[in-house]
Amino acid sequence: MSGFGRLWALVGMAAVAGLASGCAPVVLGAAGGTAVVAASEHRGLSGFASDTEIKARINHLWFQHSLDMHSRIGLTVDQGRVLLTGRATDAQMRLDAVRLCWQVEGVKEVINEIQVDTDSGIMDSARDTWITTQLRTKLTFDSQIHSQNFSIDTVNGVVYLMGLATHQGELDRVIEHARTLPNVQRVVNYARVL
Structure with missing residues (x-):
């Protein structure tokens, strides 16, 4: 096998x-x-x-x-x-x-x-899902990023990153992609560099 x-x-x-x-x-x-x-x-x-x-x-x-x-x-x-x-x-x-x-x-x-948060509705969830989808797409098509090594979650416009980067430059690219998306309020990074 x-x-x-x-x-x-x-x-x-x-x-x-x-x-x-x-x-x-x-x-x-x-x-x-x-x-x-x-x-x-x-x-x-x-x-x-x-x-x-x-x-x-x-x-x-x-x-x-x-x-x-x-x-x-x-x-x-x-x-x-x-x-x-x-x-x-x-x-x-x-x-x-x-x-x-x-x-x-x-x-x-x-x-x-x-x-x-008791006030969020379907539109907030849809916006957060759209942010996550856009970021996942950007990471997938960036040849300098191993996108599968990162987890992304978005809540109320805040993007949370977790995972492992192979080097600092890769992590910096991931964070920059997240920051440039529309409707992103801030990026919280818990990803680490190997």
Whole structure:
């Protein structure tokens, strides 16, 4: 079996293990394949599997606690670092989301960027999704950026970046692309340089 075939077999086993343990299912599509290859590039398979398991366990706890929390809070995991974004309905939801993260083994850091926001509507969410889509497209077509190594989340016009850059120049390009997009209020960088 080729290295790529073994990689997909491992991903499949991780998904089945997640289902068997009661965790939220892991779904990978065509874009997921790119993320898997990128993960093996910088974190190795064990790092990718560990982050995937952490994310699944947090999602499971959130889902058990509150369906509203599960749908309103964004979650990115990179090397045990957990970035929380999104719009909580109140301060208690924000605190509960963080508290539940710390219950999962392997979590090394929780970065809480959750906003308490009861006024946002469909138009705000659509604008944020459009910003993320535009940035993802710019990164994908920039030959000097390994776009698959970056996670992007946008909340109320604030772009949150997480992941690994191969060098400072690459990270600077990613941040500059984000800053130049219409409707971006600011860019918050949690990405690191290898």
